[in-house]
Amino acid sequence: MKSIILLIISILIASKTSGQAMHKVISGEGYKIYYANSDPAIEQIRKDVPGGLKLIEDFLKKEFKNEVKVFVFPSRAALDSSWQIEWGVPDFKSQCWMVGSGIQSKLDLLSPSTWRTDACEHDPEDSQEIRMLIYHELTHVLHSDHNLSPAFDNINNIDWFVEGLATYVSGQLDEQRLADTREFVKTTGGPEELSMFWKGPNRYGLAGSMIAHIDAEYGREKLSEMLKFNDVKDILELIGKSEEQLITEWKKDLMK
Numbered sequence: 001m002k003s004i005i006l007l008i009i010s011i012l013i014a015s016k017t018s019g020q021a022m023h024k025v026i027s028g029e030g031y032k033i034y035y036a037n038s039d040p041a042i043e044q045i046r047k048d049v050p051g052g053l054k055l056i057e058d059f060l061k062k063e064f065k066n067e068v069k070v071f072v073f074p075s076r077a078a079l080d081s082s083w084q085i086e087w088g089v090p091d092f093k094s095q096c097w098m099v100g101s102g103i104q105s106k107l108d109l110l111s112p113s114t115w116r117t118d119a120c121e122h123d124p125e126d127s128q129e130i131r132m133l134i135y136h137e138l139t140h141v142l143h144s145d146h147n148l149s150p151a152f153d154n155i156n157n158i159d160w161f162v163e164g165l166a167t168y169v170s171g172q173l174d175e176q177r178l179a180d181t182r183e184f185v186k187t188t189g190g191p192e193e194l195s196m197f198w199k200g201p202n203r204y205g206l207a208g209s210m211i212a213h214i215d216a217e218y219g220r221e222k223l224s225e226m227l228k229f230n231d232v233k234d235i236l237e238l239i240g241k242s243e244e245q246l247i248t249e250w251k252k253d254l255m256k
Contacts, residue, residue: 030067036074041112044127045072045134049107052135056142059169061224065145066105068138076118079110096120102137103144104151109134135170142227149230157232160197164207165227168215173208181205182254190251194232194243213250214239 026033026046030053035042049070057063073079076094083101084092099110099119115124123129143165144150152162167173184190184202191197197206215223218239226235236243 030064031070032067033070033072035072035111039072039074039111039113041124041130042072044112044130045070045109048131048134049138052131052138055135056139056169059220060139060142060227061220062142062146062227064105064142068105068107068141070107070109072109072111074111075114076110079108082108097122100133100137102140105141105145107134107137107141109137132170132172136166136172139166139169146227147230148228152230155230157195158230158235160194160207160210161226161229161232161235163198163203164209164211165223167204167208168211172204173212177205178209178254181209185251185254190247192244192247194247209254210246210250213253217249217253 024035024037024039024042026035026042028046028050031049033042033046033049035045049068053064053068071082073082076096080092080094083094084090096119099115099122101108110119112122112124112130115122122133140162143162144152147155149155155162181202184205191199191206194210197203197210200206211223214226222238226238229235229238232243236246239246241249
């Protein structure tokens with residue numbers, strides 16, 4: 001009940017801040033999309049959400065446990081107001097590159113219609129980037145559905161797994177990102193601990209390529225089984241490798 005009340009308050013504050021009520025709703029099988037009036041980005045979003053739900057379920061052989069609610073915010077002020085309430089941080093201000101969040105059957109998205117004025121490092125004209133970003137956040141939603149810590153607030157050294165999985169499943173691990181990651185490892189030697197995979201400008205390539213390695217080396221079934229783990233030791237135990245062994249394997253695989 002508390003989470004429902006917070007969600008309602010979050011939406012009301014976002015609407016008041018933006019000056020535009022999020023009174024439009026699109027319903028489909030397994031999802032609802034809430035958005036402000038006259039948002040041209042909705043046409044793509046309404047196609048990408050159901051497409052992403054199916055792709056992610058097929059990829060990971062898991063189902064979304066609940067209806068996914070997608071909130072498309074018409075301004076950064078509205079998005080920040082929502083997150084301030086939901087996260088319990090009244091003075092929170094998101095950085096300009098933050099345009100989405102997915103967890104516990106809910107996806108928040110800053111409308112691509114506002115990216116040119118309210119965001120940085122994102123191209124509102126790139127439909128593929130928008131699609132992959134939605135898929136990335138939806139992967140987080142499904143992952144949280146099956147994790148021992150649904151809010152990812154009680155985890156031990158699996159940030160790299162959470163973000164790497166979303167990068168890999170969404171298609172964001174493209175050839176350019178892989179090439180940049182190889183060059184980084186070639187020139188620096190790469191990270192020596194899993195905790196370092198989700199750090200620095202190459203974090204998406206590092207974490208995503210580790211998930212790609214696990215998928216190729218140990219199989220989709222084991223990768224899917226890992227969704228429930230909230231501690232890195234369980235991941236390593238499942239594949240029967242030490243952290244050092246896994247990283248050594250990954251480097252060899254990456255540099256082929």
